[in-house]
Amino acid sequence: MEILKVSSTSNPKSVAGALAAVIREEGRAELQAIGAGAVNQATKAIAISRGYVAPNGMDLIMIPAFTEIEIDDEERTAIKFVIEPRY
Amino acid sequence: MEILKVSSTSNPKSVAGALAAVIREEGRAELQAIGAGAVNQATKAIAISRGYVAPNGMDLIMIPAFTEIEIDDEERTAIKFVIEPRY
Numbered sequence: 103m104e105i106l107k108v109s110s111t112s113n114p115k116s117v118a119g120a121l122a123a124v125i126r127e128e129g130r131a132e133l134q135a136i137g138a139g140a141v142n143q144a145t146k147a148i149a150i151s152r153g154y155v156a157p158n159g160m161d162l163i164m165i166p167a168f169t170e171i172e173i174d175d176e177e178r179t180a181i182k183f184v185i186e187p188r189y
Numbered sequence: 190m191e192i193l194k195v196s197s198t199s200n201p202k203s204v205a206g207a208l209a210a211v212i213r214e215e216g217r218a219e220l221q222a223i224g225a226g227a228v229n230q231a232t233k234a235i236a237i238s239r240g241y242v243a244p245n246g247m248d249l250i251m252i253p254a255f256t257e258i259e260i261d262d263e264e265r266t267a268i269k270f271v272i273e274p275r276y
């Protein structure tokens with residue numbers, strides 16, 4: 103599954119649109135965020151996307167978890183959000 | 190229901206402990222965070238608390254939403270997280 107990477111400069115509405123599209127197509131989605139600004143944008147995107155899918159009778163839930171990723175040979179701790187519908 | 194207020198200086202492990210206690214007692218919990226730093230600490234606390242309740246066969250999910258609150262006569266947008274178990 104494609105992982106949507108969110109940064110502190112990501113537009114929450116754009117991420118929300120992409121998120122809603124992935125969830126409609128694949129049934130679930132994953133966001134990845136590194137740092138407080140990125141986690142904040144990811145959270146706002148999820149709140150916004152709940153409004154995008156609500157007319158389809160879909161409610162979204164998120165499950166946060168820590169994950170280690172490698173950037174430029176350095177280990178960084180990211181937050182991974184799994185987003186799933188709840189009917 | 191008591192709302193746990195999280196700030197950018199909150200200790201995620203302490204919040205996670207409080208969160209797990211509220212969920213065990215009341216079945217669900219609410220966190221409130223204003224600003225990127227606070228949202229980040231709240232998210233980390235939820236990820237950590239999943240580990241605290243997992244031995245009880247409990248998995249936690251979170252539902253983020255925007256909420257308007259008043260601080261010093263000013264309207265601020267906060268993020269409210271509802272946390273519920275999923276068995």
